[in-house]
Amino acid sequence: PCLWQVKTALALLKGNKDILCIAGMGMGKTLGFWIPLLFWINSIQLVVTLLNLLGKQNTMSLAKAGIHAIAINAETAT
Numbered sequence: 001p002c003l004w005q006v007k008t009a010l011a012l013l014k015g016n017k018d019i020l021c022i023a024g025m026g027m028g029k030t031l032g033f034w035i036p037l038l039f040w041i042n043s044i045q046l047v048v049t050l051l052n053l054l055g056k057q058n059t060m061s062l063a064k065a066g067i068h069a070i071a072i073n074a075e076t077a078t
Helices: 003-014 029-038 052-064
Strands: none
Touching: 003 029, 029 052
8 A cells, every 4th residue: 555545544543533535536545445444343434435336346345355345325225
């Protein structure tokens, strides 16, 4: 991971803060949010994405890593 991804993950792990990560498309923002999932067993993390496809891709990638995830959108919220 890049330094800014590690800093984002560390800020999330410290807790008690809202985190805003601004980076260009394809720069790996999602990794910064995924890293804490490796340390928080039985936790819930909410990641908001603008694209339904990105939500689906995230859930598939996390499932491959053994992390349960769901994408909530108009298709799955019924």
